[in-house]
Amino acid sequence: MTVQIAGVASTPFGKHPDSSTRELFTDAALDALEDASLPVHDIEELYAGNFIGDVTDDQAHVGAMLADYLGARQAASMRTESACASASSAARSGAQAIEAGDADVALVGGVEMMSASGIGEVTDALANAADNEYENEAGLTFPGIYALMAQMYMNAFDVTQEDLAAVAVKNYENGVSNPLAQRQEETDIESVLESPPIATPLNLQDCCPITDGASAAVLVSKAYADDHGLETTVEFAGSGQSSDSLALQDRPDLARTRAAERAAEDAYERAGIGPNDIDVVELHDCFTIAEILAIESLGFFERGEGSRGALEGETAVDGRIPVNTSGGLLAKGHPVGATGVAQLVEITKQLEGRHPNQVDDPTVGLTHTVGGSGASCVVNVLRTGGA
Amino acid sequence: MTVQIAGVASTPFGKHPDSSTRELFTDAALDALEDASLPVHDIEELYAGNFIGDVTDDQAHVGAMLADYLGARQAASMRTESACASASSAARSGAQAIEAGDADVALVGGVEMMSASGIGEVTDALANAADNEYENEAGLTFPGIYALMAQMYMNAFDVTQEDLAAVAVKNYENGVSNPLAQRQEETDIESVLESPPIATPLNLQDCCPITDGASAAVLVSKAYADDHGLETTVEFAGSGQSSDSLALQDRPDLARTRAAERAAEDAYERAGIGPNDIDVVELHDCFTIAEILAIESLGFFERGEGSRGALEGETAVDGRIPVNTSGGLLAKGHPVGATGVAQLVEITKQLEGRHPNQVDDPTVGLTHTVGGSGASCVVNVLRTGGA
Numbered sequence: 001m002t003v004q005i006a007g008v009a010s011t012p013f014g015k016h017p018d019s020s021t022r023e024l025f026t027d028a029a030l031d032a033l034e035d036a037s038l039p040v041h042d043i044e045e046l047y048a049g050n051f052i053g054d055v056t057d058d059q060a061h062v063g064a065m066l067a068d069y070l071g072a073r074q075a076a077s078m079r080t081e082s083a084c085a086s087a088s089s090a091a092r093s094g095a096q097a098i099e100a101g102d103a104d105v106a107l108v109g110g111v112e113m114m115s116a117s118g119i120g121e122v123t124d125a126l127a128n129a130a131d132n133e134y135e136n137e138a139g140l141t142f143p144g145i146y147a148l149m150a151q152m153y154m155n156a157f158d159v160t161q162e163d164l165a166a167v168a169v170k171n172y173e174n175g176v177s178n179p180l181a182q183r184q185e186e187t188d189i190e191s192v193l194e195s196p197p198i199a200t201p202l203n204l205q206d207c208c209p210i211t212d213g214a215s216a217a218v219l220v221s222k223a224y225a226d227d228h229g230l231e232t233t234v235e236f237a238g239s240g241q242s243s244d245s246l247a248l249q250d251r252p253d254l255a256r257t258r259a260a261e262r263a264a265e266d267a268y269e270r271a272g273i274g275p276n277d278i279d280v281v282e283l284h285d286c287f288t289i290a291e292i293l294a295i296e297s298l299g300f301f302e303r304g305e306g307s308r309g310a311l312e313g314e315t316a317v318d319g320r321i322p323v324n325t326s327g328g329l330l331a332k333g334h335p336v337g338a339t340g341v342a343q344l345v346e347i348t349k350q351l352e353g354r355h356p357n358q359v360d361d362p363t364v365g366l367t368h369t370v371g372g373s374g375a376s377c378v379v380n381v382l383r384t385g386g387a
Numbered sequence: 388m389t390v391q392i393a394g395v396a397s398t399p400f401g402k403h404p405d406s407s408t409r410e411l412f413t414d415a416a417l418d419a420l421e422d423a424s425l426p427v428h429d430i431e432e433l434y435a436g437n438f439i440g441d442v443t444d445d446q447a448h449v450g451a452m453l454a455d456y457l458g459a460r461q462a463a464s465m466r467t468e469s470a471c472a473s474a475s476s477a478a479r480s481g482a483q484a485i486e487a488g489d490a491d492v493a494l495v496g497g498v499e500m501m502s503a504s505g506i507g508e509v510t511d512a513l514a515n516a517a518d519n520e521y522e523n524e525a526g527l528t529f530p531g532i533y534a535l536m537a538q539m540y541m542n543a544f545d546v547t548q549e550d551l552a553a554v555a556v557k558n559y560e561n562g563v564s565n566p567l568a569q570r571q572e573e574t575d576i577e578s579v580l581e582s583p584p585i586a587t588p589l590n591l592q593d594c595c596p597i598t599d600g601a602s603a604a605v606l607v608s609k610a611y612a613d614d615h616g617l618e619t620t621v622e623f624a625g626s627g628q629s630s631d632s633l634a635l636q637d638r639p640d641l642a643r644t645r646a647a648e649r650a651a652e653d654a655y656e657r658a659g660i661g662p663n664d665i666d667v668v669e670l671h672d673c674f675t676i677a678e679i680l681a682i683e684s685l686g687f688f689e690r691g692e693g694s695r696g697a698l699e700g701e702t703a704v705d706g707r708i709p710v711n712t713s714g715g716l717l718a719k720g721h722p723v724g725a726t727g728v729a730q731l732v733e734i735t736k737q738l739e740g741r742h743p744n745q746v747d748d749p750t751v752g753l754t755h756t757v758g759g760s761g762a763s764c765v766v767n768v769l770r771t772g773g774a
Contacts, residue, residue: 020520046630054441058523060515061470064762067630068637074649076628077763078476081466083448089465093480100486102626102657128447133407136445239489241463243433243454250455262461270489375451376464 002222003095004232005382007036008345013213013333014182015115021053021062022069024214025111028338029070032107032216037230040070044103046077047094049086049110050337052125056117072107082241083129083371084286086110087215088340088378092239094219104224109216110338122210126336129372131247143207143287145248145373147199150289153255154201157304159292161201165192166310167288168205171324174317175331177356182209182333192288206288211333215342225386234351237273237364237383240266246375259377260297260368267366267379268299275299278381279362280350281321282343284370285328291315294368295323298379317357325350325357340378343367347382389609390482391619392769393492394423395732400600400720401569402502408440408449409456411601412498415725416457419494419603424617427457431490433464434481436473436497437724439512443504459494468724469628470516470758471673473497474602475727475765479626481606491611496603497725509597513723516759518634530594530674532635532760534586537676540642541588544691546679548588552579553697554675555592558711561704562718564743569596569720579675593675598720602729612773621738624660624751624770627653633762646764647684647755654753654766655686662686665768666749667737668708669730671757672715678702681755682710685766704744712737712744727765730754734769 009031011024019027025048033040050062059065063077076097080089087110094106114122127136130145153159169188175181187205195204225232242262245251251258268274275298283298285291292306300321301309309315315323326332326346329339347365349355363384370377396418398411406414412435420427437449446452450464463484467476474497481493501509514523517532540546556575562568574592582591612619629649632638638645655661662685670685672678679693687708688696696702702710713719713733716726734752736742750771757764 051447052441054439054447054512054515057519058511058515059519060438060441060468061517061633061759061762063469064630064758065518065633068633068762073630073632073646075630076479076650076765077469077630078480078628079468081447081468082450082464092463093465093483096480096483096487096489099488100483102483102486124445128441128445130448131452132444132446241465243451243460243462243464245460246448246452246455259460263463371451372448375448375455378463 003098003236004220004222004225005217005234005236005348006038006220006230006232007032007218008348009035010180010215010342010345011213012180013211013335016212017116021057021111021113022065025066026070028109028214028216029107032218036218038218040072042105043072043075043107045094045097045106046072046075047080047090047108049080049090049340051083051086051112055125056121082376084336085340085369085371085376085378086337088367088369088380091341091344091380092241092378095236095239098219098221104221106219107216108219109341111214112335112337113212114210114335115212134247134249143199143202146287146289147202148248149254150201153289156255159307161193162189163307163311164206164288165189167291168192168330170310170316171285171328171330174325174357175327178327178332181327181331182211183331202287208286208329208334211335213333213335213338215338215345217341217344233384233386234348234382235385237381238267238270239380240264241378244375248373257293257297257374259374260294263377263379264298267381271381273364277364278366280347280359280365281323282326282346283323283368285324285330286334298368317359322359325355325359340367340369343369344380351382351384390485390623391607391609391612392604392621392735393425393607393617393619394419394605395735396422397567397602397729397732398600399567400598400722403599404503408444408498408500409452412453413457415496415601415603416494419605423605425605427459429492430459430462430494432481432484432493433459433462434467434477434495436467436477436727438468438470438473438499442512443508469763471723472727472756472758472763472765473724475754475756475767478728478731478767479628479765482623482626485606485608491608493606494603495606496728498601499722499724500599501597501722502599521634521636530586530589533674533676534589535635536641537588540676543642546694548580549576550694550698551593551675552576554678555579555717557697557703558672558715558717561712561744562714565714565719568714568718569598570718589674595673595716595721598722600720600722600725602725602732604728604731620771620773621735621769622772624768625654625658626767627651628765631762635760644680644684644761646761647681650764650766651685654768658768660751664751665753667734667746667752668710669713669733670710670755672711672717673721685755704746709746712742712746727754727756730756731767738769738771
């Protein structure tokens with residue numbers, strides 16, 4: 001791969017009632033361009049994730065809208081949509097455009113405005129990521145879907161609600177040190193268990209919040225970085241993306257995410273590494289159970305062993321494999337169309353040694369982003385190595 | 388470019404009340420795979436355009452849904468969305484994935500189911516391609532937007548409703564010979580002028596119909612074609628995509644589509660050709676005025692001269708620059724998320740010498756697809772040249 005990360009930025013995650021989709025994205029994009037020391041008129045490709053704006057804002061065609069408002073009308077602009085993995089698809093497509101020789105500069109990112117809509121409207125819109133014919137119309141929404149996956153996992157591996165809660169405790173603690181995180185308070189096992197039940201076995205603190213936010217990254221070719229004297233230190237080392245059945249009912253095992261396994265295998269192969277080479281991870285903990293499934297799919301833990309990660313400190317900032325040092329979706333927040341690039345922002349900062357929860361001298365990092373209940377998964381690998 | 392077109396297919400366009408989004412797309416995809424003599428399990432990337440399904444069917448995450456139903460769960464799947472240019476973005480992204488060396492086989496396509504929704508719901512959903520804050524909330528929908536563009540053009544260049552109608556007459560005539568076209572009847576200037584007014588100066592026959600349809604194309608690397616003995620004869624020669632203001636109000640001239648001009652310039656440069664090298668064209672005639680604007684943006688006619696194309700037979704099947712030999716969006720139909728690849732299917736058939744309105748021995752063809760009122764435009768160039 002010859003694609004370099006020249007600059008990254010996220011807005012604060014949380015509620016932005018006085019902003020709009022285009023304003024919030026532009027805030028992140030301009031910050032990323034400043035971080036890259038790169039002018040807006042050099043952008044040749046703009047890939048933006050956005051998931052529920054069609055429904056909540058009656059606004060599609062978001063790629064063009066964002067290019068327009070940013071002042072990058074010269075760019076090829078496109079919205080990428082893989083449900084909650086939309087922004088990771090944007091990053092992957094931007095890297096491919098550069099690798100293909102079609103562009104030297106790609107702005108990739110995503111944005112979602114969720115808090116202005118009622119919780120019912122947001123839950124309905126998010127359910128568009130599931131199988132409408134077979135799941136939504138039967139009454140399933142995402143907390144229910146992940147609750148089914150959690151029940152299957154807990155039954156199969158003798159895991160308890162306390163074990164799930166340990167994931168929230170770790171990620172909330174990480175969020176406290178992240179100034180951009182939506183939730184900036186610690187919790188403990190008892191508080192998670194006593195938070196209101198959402199869909200048994202998941203309580204409120206097992207679930208990520210509703211979030212407004214935007215993230216952006218500037219990807220450049222090595223040639224562009226060299227020609228413009230950019231001091232890049234992180235490269236896009238490889239990517240994998242795969243699919244699975246849209247509906248849960250068609251999977252042989254609900255306690256396993258096959259798209260993630262395939263995406264990880266592919267990303268590792270392209271980057272020429274294995275799971276043991278990874279120093280820091282941002283992954284898709286939309287619910288506590290999701291982090292446990294993810295660290296197994298990515299090869300960091302054996303099947304059925306994932307709950308050990310948070311319980312035994314292995315996924316802590318100073319653990320064997322630090323996971324979600326940003327606070328993850330649970331604490332940092334989950335503006336769905338932005339999340340994949342938000343993860344990429346965090347990993348870039350880790351590899352550049354400027355993260356608020358800095359891991360000791362990492363050289364390889366990974367993002368893992370899931371669409372729906374796992375019908376899509378994107379794994380992107382970043383590595384130190386500059387222009 | 389080393390990307391080859393291995394197979395193409397479209398479903399009949401029109402009304403498919405007994406089908407669903409996933410079924411219709413799979414019909415096109417399986418036909419394209421058969422045309423390519425290629426098994427579904429070889430698909431590594433699946434890019435699908437879909438525009439209004441979030442609103443009309445409460446179904447997003449369509450890339451994964453289509454990969455799933457087709458039996459291609461191994462593929463990286465993604466929905467691309469650039470409003471009505473969504474499928475052309477899919478084709479461009481599929482080609483980039485191959486060029487980047489990330490895949491040898493990409494299935495690109497699109498699908499839209501429109502007829503089951505009421506005309507009001509469809510019109511509202513399509514309006515999501517415009518600027519919701521500045522256009523839709525003021526009452527503008529797409530017939531009104533293109534009517535404004537038509538009025539500006541007619542005033543600037545002394546063009547009449549009769550001149551616009553000539554585009555419909557040509558494209559309806561072409562549709563009669565296309566067995567997949569939605570409208571299979573000729574019209575004449577008088578009938579266009581007497582059809583019900585939609586948004587002055589556009590009458591019903593100046594407007595494309597509401598369409599259900601799907602299209603798919605199998606793109607392969609030259610190495611894959613060689614290794615598998617595929618007798619491909621058409622290559623993806625170059626692509627351009629650009630943006631413009633989302634809202635009409637921010638453009639200096641409503642009678643001009645700048646994104647199309649930039650996309651064409653870029654595509655010509657990448658393919659190493661100019662407008663005089665093009666032998667056959669499928670372009671975005673969502674309204675009659677749109678074809679006139681397009682043939683000027685693409686460099687086939689001087690500014691203000693585009694109405695000569697249909698009036699003087701220059702864009703006829705046997706004319707100087709044959710445009711929309713399929714019947715175009717006006718007669719073939721316009722399932723918005725599928726249109727860009729539907730155009731690619733038609734051009735491929737022309738270059739392979741198997742089109743129902745065959746042009747004499749073409750070697751270079753072009754597709755032009757517009758998102759919204761021109762905030763996105765994709766131009767893809769195909770050329771004879773096999774593996």
